[in-house]
Amino acid sequence: MYTICTLRPYISSAKLLVTPVVSLLTDISIMAHLSPSPGEVDRIFDHPLEAILDPSLAAKEALAPKGSADWPYEEDLCNYSDIDLPWLGNSTYRMHRFRSTAFAIKGLTSDILIATAEIAYEKRPAYERYAPGQLRTFAPILRILEGQEGVQHVVSGTSTPTPKVEVGVPSGLPTAVVSAEK
Numbered sequence: 001m002y003t004i005c006t007l008r009p010y011i012s013s014a015k016l017l018v019t020p021v022v023s024l025l026t027d028i029s030i031m032a033h034l035s036p037s038p039g040e041v042d043r044i045f046d047h048p049l050e051a052i053l054d055p056s057l058a059a060k061e062a063l064a065p066k067g068s069a070d071w072p073y074e075e076d077l078c079n080y081s082d083i084d085l086p087w088l089g090n091s092t093y094r095m096h097r098f099r100s101t102a103f104a105i106k107g108l109t110s111d112i113l114i115a116t117a118e119i120a121y122e123k124r125p126a127y128e129r130y131a132p133g134q135l136r137t138f139a140p141i142l143r144i145l146e147g148q149e150g151v152q153h154v155v156s157g158t159s160t161p162t163p164k165v166e167v168g169v170p171s172g173l174p175t176a177v178v179s180a181e182k
Contacts, residue, residue, distance in 0.1 A: 001025050007115055008138050011145065012108045013085070013093075020112045045102040052110070052117040054126045055098055063099050070103035082131040089144045094131035 007020040025031075034044045051058035055077035063077075064070035073079050080096045096114065097106040105113065114125060135141050 001030070007112065010108055010111060010138075011088075011141055015087075015145070018108065018112075020116070022116055043102050045100060047098070047100045047105065049113070049117050050121055052098060052105075052113045052125075053121060053123060056126075058099065062101055064101065064103050066099075071099045073097065073099075073104070075099075078127070080127075088135070088141065091135050092131040092133050094129065094134055096127075096129075 002024045004022045004024055007022065009017050009019045011017055028046070031044065031046065036042060036044055048057055048061065051061075058077055066073075066076065076099070078096065078098045080094050083093045083095055085091050085093050095107060096110040097104040098110060098113075114129060118124065130136055
């Protein structure tokens with residue numbers, strides 16, 4: 001496994017500050033030996049990274065059954081809802097959900113994967129990414145949070161301050177190893 005870059009910090013709806021680390025797994029057989037960290041990761045699975053930008057690309061995958069607990073939505077491959085966040089300056093957040101082989105990739109995980117795919121493939125999603133009035137960068141979010149309590153800084157499951165953000169552009173990432181928060 002090779003670390004490619006870290007992305008900008010993201011804030012979860014639970015006010016958890018997360019700095020994603022993007023890595024390339026070149027030996028897919030390692031997947032069989034990975035185990036989720038209880039309380040942090042529910043399942044480990046793979047999903048075509050480019051399908052995060054164009055969900056129709058996932059149609060050929062063995063996806064979670066439609067109508068099941070893992071994909072209870074009417075849409076075949078993806079959907080979204082716009083959520084008001086009073087604690088974040090009364091902004092709106094677009095919650096994207098993507099049907100995968102395991103379950104719905106959603107929330108913070110989907111946001112991080114959208115950003116990763118945009119960098120990797122140097123293109124925008126085939127759908128409207130943001131809700132009207134949604135905060136799109138970290139700086140205004142940080143300004144709002146500076147006056148609030150209870151923001152936790154997390155890097156790789158530890159309670160450490162957020163490091164300097166570095167962004168690299170990987171080439172040819174065919175698949176993302178995905179974990180979803182509980």
